[in-house]
Amino acid sequence: MNGFKRFLSFxxxxxxxxxxxxxxxxxxxxxxxxxxVFEVPGLMNFNEDGSYSGYEYHYLQEVAKxxxxxxxxVEGSYSECLQRLKNGEIDIIGNIQYLEAKSALCDYTTxxxxxxxxxxxxxxxxxxxxxxxxxxxxxxxxxxxxxxxxSITNLNNYCSLNKISVSIVYYDTHKEMSSALxxxxxxxxxxxxxxxxxNLKILARFNLTPIYFATTKGNQQILDSLNYALGRIKTDNxxxxxxxxxxxxxxxxxxxxxxxxxxxxxxxxxxxRVVYLKNQQPISYVDKNGNFTGVFADVFSDISSSYGINFxxxxxxxxxxxxxxxxxxxxxxIVPILTNNEEWAIDNSISLSSSILSPILFGITKSSSxx
Numbered sequence: 001m002n003g004f005k006r007f008l009s010f011x012x013x014x015x016x017x018x019x020x021x022x023x024x025x026x027x028x029x030x031x032x033x034x035x036x037v038f039e040v041p042g043l044m045n046f047n048e049d050g051s052y053s054g055y056e057y058h059y060l061q062e063v064a065k066x067x068x069x070x071x072x073x074v075e076g077s078y079s080e081c082l083q084r085l086k087n088g089e090i091d092i093i094g095n096i097q098y099l100e101a102k103s104a105l106c107d108y109t110t111x112x113x114x115x116x117x118x119x120x121x122x123x124x125x126x127x128x129x130x131x132x133x134x135x136x137x138x139x140x141x142x143x144x145x146x147x148x149x150x151s152i153t154n155l156n157n158y159c160s161l162n163k164i165s166v167s168i169v170y171y172d173t174h175k176e177m178s179s180a181l182x183x184x185x186x187x188x189x190x191x192x193x194x195x196x197x198x199n200l201k202i203l204a205r206f207n208l209t210p211i212y213f214a215t216t217k218g219n220q221q222i223l224d225s226l227n228y229a230l231g232r233i234k235t236d237n238x239x240x241x242x243x244x245x246x247x248x249x250x251x252x253x254x255x256x257x258x259x260x261x262x263x264x265x266x267x268x269x270x271x272x273r274v275v276y277l278k279n280q281q282p283i284s285y286v287d288k289n290g291n292f293t294g295v296f297a298d299v300f301s302d303i304s305s306s307y308g309i310n311f312x313x314x315x316x317x318x319x320x321x322x323x324x325x326x327x328x329x330x331x332x333x334i335v336p337i338l339t340n341n342e343e344w345a346i347d348n349s350i351s352l353s354s355s356i357l358s359p360i361l362f363g364i365t366k367s368s369s370x371x
Contacts, residue, residue, distance in 0.1 A: 033069045033222060035060065036081030036090040040174050040192075042248050043095055046075070055248050056094045059113055062240070066229035077172040079147040082106075088216045092226070095192075096214045097150045107223050111230040112210035114241050116192040118154040120204040123181055129188065129203055131257035137203065138164040140187040143177040146170045151190045154206035202257040258307065271310040274300060275322040275331035278315040283357065284336050286315055296335045299356060323348065 037056075039046045045054040052073065063069060074081075074090050084090045086105045097116075098108055120142070122129045129136055137159075144152050152168065159166055169186050171177045180186045188203060192211070213230075215223045233240055258266070266272075276296060278286040287293040292313040300311050314331055316322035325331040327349065337352060345352045 031070070032072050033092060034072045034074055034090040036084050036093040037073050037075055038078045038081050038095075038173065039075075040095060041178075042197075043192075053248075055114070055244050058244055058247070060094070062233055063226065063229040066232050067225045069225070078145055079172065082147060085214065085216055090216070091219060091222050092213055092215055094213050095211050097192075097209050097211055099149055102214075104217075106214040106217055107219065108212045108214050109223065109230055110227045111234060112212050113230065114245070115208050115210045117208050118151040118206040119191055119202050120155065120158075120188055120206075121191060121197070121200045121202055122188045124199050124201045126187075126201070130260035130263060131201070131203055133203075133260045134162045134164060136260075137162075137166065137188075139166070141167045141169055141185070143169050143171055143180050143186040143189045145174065145177065145190075146172055148190075150209060151192065151206075155190050158204060158206055266307075266309060271312045272333060273312050273314060273331045274333045274335065275314040275316050275325045276335050277319060277322060278317065280336060295357065326350065 037044050037046075037052065040054070040056075043054050044056045045052060047053060060069075060071060064071070074084065076084065081090065081093050082102075082105075085093050093106075094113065096102075096106075096108070120137070129140070142155065144155070155166070155168070169180070171180060174191070177186075177189050177191075181189055189200075213226050215226065237243075274292075276284045276292060278284070278292075281294065283295040284292075284297070285294050291297075292315070297313075303309060304311060314325065316325070322331070322334050326334050334350075336356075337350075340352060340355065342352065344350075
């Protein structure tokens with residue numbers, strides 16, 4: 001924790017130094033900033049009533065609080081927005097990954113506005129392609145966004161590493177890509193992680209890279225204003241981007257896809273049997289109606305909703321009793337396990353999951369105690 005605090009302090013000090021020695025050049029109050037926008041579900045939504053929403057749109061509104069920017073949105077495809085930026089027809093474009101070849105055409109902000117993966121995805125009901133089942137990806141058709149060089153490079157590197165080949169089909173917009181997937185014109189898509197994953201499942205995940213705002217080359221006034229605003233946002237609220245991802249359900253849906261073996265296993269069983277300690281409030285206990293309740297009950301409910309897994313619950317008065325059900329094969333999962341001791345787990349033929357909770361324990365005494 002101390003290491004994290006030192007790291008966070010270093011980041012804040014670095015941002016403050018940049019802000020001090022790179023003062024913002026204010027725009028005139030009546031200055032309108034032209035923003036090139038291309039639709040990416042979850043990131044930049046084009047709503048039916050003509051309004052906008054999404055991670056990038058919300059970020060722009062936060063920037064405006066610090067700069068006074070008034071926006072004019074110019075819609076287009078990704079490639080069209082890049083060309084307009086190069087020609088000076090717009091001032092800003094968002095959701096752009098750094099590429100050295102593009103640095104000659106535009107200026108990137110000093111600070112990123114988030115970090116994203118490139119994901120290979122398919123329709124959630126596709127029963128032939130599964131996470132990390134590399135051999136099944138050979139010869140499939142993959143839809144990609146025209147001009148998205150980094151995602152395409154990541155895909156090609158992945159294919160080369162795994163000795164497979166795919167056919168790439170280019171589309172101008174994410175909507176066209178999604179339509180092509182739904183129409184079975186392609187088997188999968190390459191998208192970035194700031195995307196609405198509804199009705200999609202992940203097949204593979206590539207490099208984590210930052211995304212930025214970019215301006216027309218040499219537009220120093222707007223670039224300085226953007227850098228000032230981004231620095232202030234990151235300093236004032238270090239959790240701003242995390243909160244924004246949660247608000248728009250980005251990086252949260254279907255983040256732990258099932259492998260083919262896991263899918264086959266779950267399809268063969270009626271339910272997964274969970275034995276739980278019924279006296280561990282508030283994380284695992286029985287309510288007044290005799291139902292499994294607590295933090296772990298909520299966790300299993302979320303898992304069931306996301307993956308369609310059925311769970312049956314077995315209450316236990318003691319940990320030793322619960323453990324005996326696991327060892328005898330009468331239960332599949334035991335909660336809670338209050339240790340991360342791998343040697344103990346091996347000795348008891350138990351496989352430990354990643355940590356669900358990291359509780360802070362306090363010693364409490366009476367206020368009149370002298371100890």
